[in-house]
Amino acid sequence: MAIVLDEVPLVSMAEQANDPEGFAQKFGQSFRRFGFAMVSDHGVPQELIDRAWAKTKEFFALPEEEKRQYHIPGGGGARGLTPFKTEIAKGATHVDLKEFWHIGRELAKGHRFEAQMAPNIWPHAPEGFKETFLELFQALDDAGDRLLSAIAVYLGLEPHWFDRAVKDGNSVLRLLHYPPVPANAPEVRAGAHEDINLITLLLGAEEAGLELLDKDGRWLPVKPPEGAMVVNVGDMLQRLTNHYLPSTTHRVVNPPVERRGTPRYSMPFFLHPAPDFLIETLPSTITNESPNRYPTPITAHDYLFERLVEIGLIKK
Template sequence: MQVQVVDYAAADAPARFAQSLRDTGFGVLVNHPLSQSLVEKIYRDWLAFFDGDEKHHFAFSKETQDGYFSTEVSETAKGHALKDLKEFFHVYPWGRIPADLRDDALTYYAEATALASELLGWVQDHTPADVQAQFSEPLPSMISGRHNSLLRVLRYPPLRGDEAPGALRAAAHGDINLLTILPAANAPGLQVLGRDGRWVDVPCDFGMLIINTGDMLAEASRGYYPSTQHRVINPSGEEARHSRVSLPLFLHPRDEVVLSPRHTAQSYLLERLRELGVK
């Protein structure tokens, strides 16, 4: 498996990016327009937040799915019995956000969402006509009009050595949404499952932007764009003593968008949240 590293500014970037998603479910962009300095500041500030006690004042809401998810209520990946070794905070423009973290989070949310819409346009334009015909509406318009997309600030705490055998920072899973936009984390660990059954490290030099197809795009494209299984493995040695932080934006359609004859975006999301044990 070869995940393409694509220069955002290159003339053939849209075609190469869409082809990488088709072939692997993943694509990596360099020279993209998102601010690396803003990403690094968000990493620093939110790591401090996770190290403090204020996070407990923002306990997540089952109804709205915003706020803080502790390690005790973290996700259990579909098909797995053990919870992931992580804690996270769900950021929505309409949701609860710590006051001193709000401006940077919402600035990044807006910039990343705008880029994501452009990337959906790339995918739309380079999808074969017979597959496009299956879309209930153009891909970029599926996310317009409402703030359904989710910015998740993720912290994988240092490993203590007493973790349950087999527990991973993030067990193998597919994402629920259309696309996931992910600046490279502050530490490696992300792997994707190849068609040959082998796990492959995803290129993740600091400053790269990693994008993957989610289950909703796979559903809408009738499998043309695969939602590839991926995971975050546990580090060893000195790396195990450090937190890992990442900042995925999960691009979600409006609730009423029809993905397929069997699902709207809302029905698909509710089904998966119940499977993850957070709904």
């Protein structure tokens, strides 16, 4: 079926319960065309999201020296704080104008992935930070599982195909703060890049700035209605599907001059497979017209390490 979408559509997850095939087609077609989708009725409670925004703003408003105690040099930004102007997009000349905090999956002591997945760090303030973000992590993890099920259906796989891939996955919830920027700032808030993981679920794209690079070379703004989230394909899913689902380049541009005194916050949830998941091209995506681009499989852990070196979060 031809896809004639001119802009990223809004799809409702409420449809998934009654018409999983129909929802999978709408969501999958948006991924196929743009590498992006906008999703409403995602099931993450608005009260929880509002509480998370409040805690995020409280944390980033703390004095710099207090925040810095939660930075782990050499930790690759896996947990805790990554300070302002640390990350740089692959191939970029300017560092990104942002600081961020990472929360990962809580593992039981002695878990088999303990060596690959660092324990969480929790700040002393604001109060309720840990409880709020563990709850949000779980809610986004659940929503991500449902969206991966739709992708499996769209790809002709059984609905629970991704369950084994993401069980105890190395997913990360990122709390992002883009401070106000000077009118003449040469850098961008987040340089043009692709995500590393399977899919990203993004809260906070209502504030203008997120753009995707369309196939014709134009930058398209992605601005969901209030309460909806933006979801996009990551490089691991692109690799798994032999580029059938594209991991689209995107960026966060500096706002118009009159908005440069306003900070921007967002909360992307990077949904990763388990470290030992083997990223091996799906046979159904290999054809005469599209031969296998990745004949050598790679584990999710090794792939992630390679990419973190590229963006400067891990020094070799």
